[in-house]
Amino acid sequence: MANSHPRTPPLAPRKRPRQRRSAATVETILDGAARILEAGGLEAFNTNAVAARAGVSVGSLYQYFPGKDAVMAALVRRDALGFAAQVEAAIAPRPGESWRAAVDRLLDVAVAHQLDSPRLARILDFEEARLPLDAETAQAEAAIQACIAGVLLRAGDDLAGLDIDQAAGDLVHIARALTDAAGRGEGASSEDLKARVRRAVLGYLGVAANMTAT
Template sequence: MELRKQPRQDRSRAKVDGILAAAADLCSGPGLDALTTNAVAARAGVSIGSLYQYFPGKAALLAALIRAERANLLEAVERIVCSDAAQSLTKLVDELIEASVAHYLARPALTRTLTLAQSQLPPDPAADEFSARITVLIAARLEELAIPGPETTARDVLGILRGMIDAAGAAPEPDRGALTDRTRRAVLGYLQPAA
C-alpha cells in the first residue's frame, strides 16, 4: 500500500516522518488496538486532515512502518556483505547476528506488533522485495564463500535468526550477549556441514 501523496519538501518529509514515529510509538506501547489515525495524529501533533493527506488509513500506516523496518535491516545487511568482515563465514555470521539482534531488539514490542499486523494486511510487494533482496545479498556472499545451496542456506539462516530473536524479544531477553552467543552457536551449528 503506497502513500496517498509523496512528500516533496523537507517540511512535508518531516511531517511524514513524525507521523510514522508516532505510529511506531503507539505500536510499541499498547499495540495494534491503540493504533488509530486519530491517536497517531494527536501523538504526531498534526491534524487528522494532514495525516490523511499521506495515509488513507491504519493499514497504510502499518504498511509504511513494515517497509521502513525492512529497509533499515536491508541497509545493515548491504553494509555487512560489502565489508571486509564478510570475507569469512564466521565473520559474516557474527556481523549478521549483531545487526539482527540490534535491529529486532531495539524495539521488540514494535517488531512483534508489525509481525502480527503483516499477517493481517494484504500482501505488500514493496515490503516483500526488501526481504527478497536481503536473502539475495546473503546468498551471493555465501556462494562466494563456496557454501552449497546458498539461497536455501540464506533463507534458513535468516529463519534461525528471526525465530530465536523473536522468541527472545517476547521473553523478554535480559542478556543480549547471551542471546548473541546462543544464536551464533545455532547458526554455526547449522552451517557446520557446509563449513
C-alpha cells in the same frame, strides 16, 4: 489555455505543482505510529491515537495516507528498507577474513535491530504477513535474502549440497524467532542471545559453532 506571449517558456512554466509534500510530516506520523505500537501494541493502534502521538491532526494523517493500513504498510516498508541497508553494510567483505566473520556481523545487526524495539519488531513481522506488500518492501526483503545468500556462497565447499536460497530464508526466520522470544523477556543479555543465535545458525549450516572467526 493557450499562452499569449512567446517569451514565456512553451509548456513547463505553470507546471510545477508545488509538490512540497512535507516528507518530515510523513516521518513524524510514522514515528508516532511506531511509538504507539511499541507502547500499546496492536490494540492501541488507531488513527486518532497515532495522529495525537505524532502531534498532528487526523486530517493531516489522512492527507498523507489513504487509511490506517497504509500507515502500517509504510512502517513495515521503512523498517524493511532500514534493515536491508544495515545488512548490506554488514556483509561488505574485509580482505582476508573468513565468511564466518561476515556472519558474525550479520548477527550483530539482526540482534540489535530486533532488540531495539522488541514489541514493535514483532508486530511488524506479524503485520507483514497480513498486508499485501508493495514492490519496494518486497524488494527490500529480497535484497536481505540475497545478501545472506551471498555470504553463504562465500562459504564454498563448507556448505556443499545445501539449497542456498532456502537456507537464507530459514536462517532469517530462525534469527527472528530467537530474538523475538528474547525481546519478550525470556532471554538474557544481548551477548548471550547472540551466542545462541550463532549456535542455531551455524548449526543449521552444519559447521561447528564454538570457535571465533578469523
